[in-house]
Amino acid sequence: MKTVYTCFCTDTIHEGHMKIIHCAKQYGELVVGVLSDQAMIRYNRFPTVDFEQRLKIVREIPEVDRVIVQHDIMYDQVFQEIHPDYVVHGDNWKSGPTEAIRNNVLHLLEQNGGELIEPVYTYNESVKRIDDKLREKLAMPEYRRKRLRQMMEIRSLVKAIEVHNGLTGLIAEKTIVANEGEFDQFDAMWISSLCDSTAKGKPDIELVDATSRYRTIDDVMEVTTKPVIFDGDTGGMTEHFVYMVRTLERMGVSAVIIEDKTGLKKNSLFGTEVRQTQAGIEEFSEKIAAAKKVQLTEDFMIIARIESLILEQGMEDALTRAHAYVEAGADGIMIHSRREEPDEILEFCDRFRKENKNTPIVVVPSSFNVITEEELKKHGVNIVIYANQLMRSAFPAMVQTAKDILTYHRAKEVDDRLMPINQIITLIDEL
Numbered sequence: 001m002k003t004v005y006t007c008f009c010t011d012t013i014h015e016g017h018m019k020i021i022h023c024a025k026q027y028g029e030l031v032v033g034v035l036s037d038q039a040m041i042r043y044n045r046f047p048t049v050d051f052e053q054r055l056k057i058v059r060e061i062p063e064v065d066r067v068i069v070q071h072d073i074m075y076d077q078v079f080q081e082i083h084p085d086y087v088v089h090g091d092n093w094k095s096g097p098t099e100a101i102r103n104n105v106l107h108l109l110e111q112n113g114g115e116l117i118e119p120v121y122t123y124n125e126s127v128k129r130i131d132d133k134l135r136e137k138l139a140m141p142e143y144r145r146k147r148l149r150q151m152m153e154i155r156s157l158v159k160a161i162e163v164h165n166g167l168t169g170l171i172a173e174k175t176i177v178a179n180e181g182e183f184d185q186f187d188a189m190w191i192s193s194l195c196d197s198t199a200k201g202k203p204d205i206e207l208v209d210a211t212s213r214y215r216t217i218d219d220v221m222e223v224t225t226k227p228v229i230f231d232g233d234t235g236g237m238t239e240h241f242v243y244m245v246r247t248l249e250r251m252g253v254s255a256v257i258i259e260d261k262t263g264l265k266k267n268s269l270f271g272t273e274v275r276q277t278q279a280g281i282e283e284f285s286e287k288i289a290a291a292k293k294v295q296l297t298e299d300f301m302i303i304a305r306i307e308s309l310i311l312e313q314g315m316e317d318a319l320t321r322a323h324a325y326v327e328a329g330a331d332g333i334m335i336h337s338r339r340e341e342p343d344e345i346l347e348f349c350d351r352f353r354k355e356n357k358n359t360p361i362v363v364v365p366s367s368f369n370v371i372t373e374e375e376l377k378k379h380g381v382n383i384v385i386y387a388n389q390l391m392r393s394a395f396p397a398m399v400q401t402a403k404d405i406l407t408y409h410r411a412k413e414v415d416d417r418l419m420p421i422n423q424i425i426t427l428i429d430e431l
C-alpha cells in the first residue's frame, strides 16, 4: 500500500478540499497533515477555530486514514515521519511565497523518491464566499480584540508594524515573505501618533483629535483582520482617557499604550532637545487604575510606557515606575530609548524580568535598530513595534517622484519605479 500525503491549512472543509481528498485517496493510504497554530500564523491568517477543532474536522472525513500534526510549513519533518510515496497539493502554490514550499517538496521527493500530484485548485463563488466569511469573522471586534493576547500565547515575539490608513493596513495584513525556509508576516498593527499626525501634515503633539484618530483606526480596520495597538499618547486627562478606553474596546482595538508625560507632549525621539515633562508616578498610576476600572473585557490591554530613559532620569527611575505601573494595573510595560546602542533597553529588560516574569514588555527599536528580534526575545521582550518605517520609506520616494516630474515636465522618467496599476488593484479585495 502506498502512502499519500496532503496537508490542510484551513478552518473548514469545503468542496475544494474534498476534491483533493478524493483525488489523493485513489493513490493509497491517505495521511492528512493539520498545520499547527505556530506554523499557520506565520504563513496564513489566524485560525478562526482552535487546533483541536481543526484536527477533529479532518479526522471526521471518512476517506482520511490517518491524521498527523505538521509543525512546520516546510515538509522535512513529514518526510522523516511518514516517507510519502505521493504528495498531493492544489496547483495554486506555483507562484508567490508558496512556491518556496512547493520547491521544498520537489526537493524532498527528488531525494527520497515519490511523486507530486497537483489537482486543479478550486476557487469558485461558493469557496470565495466561505473564505470571505472566515476573514470577516476575524475582523469582528470581539474576535480581533482578544487576538493580541492570543498571539502572545502562540508567538515568542509578537511583531507589529506601523499603519496609518487603509493602504498601509493592507501592507501589514498581506505582506508575507519566505526566507531561508521560513515564512513570516506581521502579527499586529501599530497606530502611531507620529505617523498618524504626519500623514495629516500635523505635528506629533496630541493635536490630531481623538475623533480623527478613531477615523484612522476605522479605515485600517475596515480592510484588515490583524490586531491593533493604539498609540494613545499621554492618554490626556484621566477623565477623558476612561472614555477613550471604552471607545477603543468597543471598536475592537487590542491595546492602548500611554506614556508617562504631562503637559504639551512632544515626540520622544526629540528627547531632552525640547521641553517635555514626565508625569508623577502617583498621578500616572492613578490614570492607569482609573482606566482599568472602566475596562469591560478581559481582552483589552492598557500598556504603560516609561519615558525615564528618554528624559534622562535614569534606570532606577525607569524600574521603579515599571513596578509601580504594574501594581496600578498595567497589562504591559513599554520601555523607550533614543540611543543607538540597545544597552540601556536590554539592561532594563533584564532587571525588570528578574523581578517580574510575566508582564509583557514592549519595545520600539527605531534608534537602536541594530538589535535583532532573536536578541530581544532572549532579554524577555514580548512585543516589538516597527513604529514608523513604512511612513519614512514612502515619504522620500514620493518627494523624489514629485521632483522628477517637475524636472522632466512629464512622468515617463519616473515610470520604472512605480507600482503597476494592476498590482495595486490586486492588493485591494473585491467583494
Ligand code: SPV
Binding pocket: 192, 193, 194, 195, 231, 267, 268, 269, 364, 366, 387, 388
Ligand atoms: C509613535 O510612533 O508615535 C511613538 C513611538 O510614539 S516614537 O515615535 O518613537 O516616540
Ligand code: MG
Binding pocket: 192, 193, 194, 204, 231, 233
Ligand atoms: Mg507616539
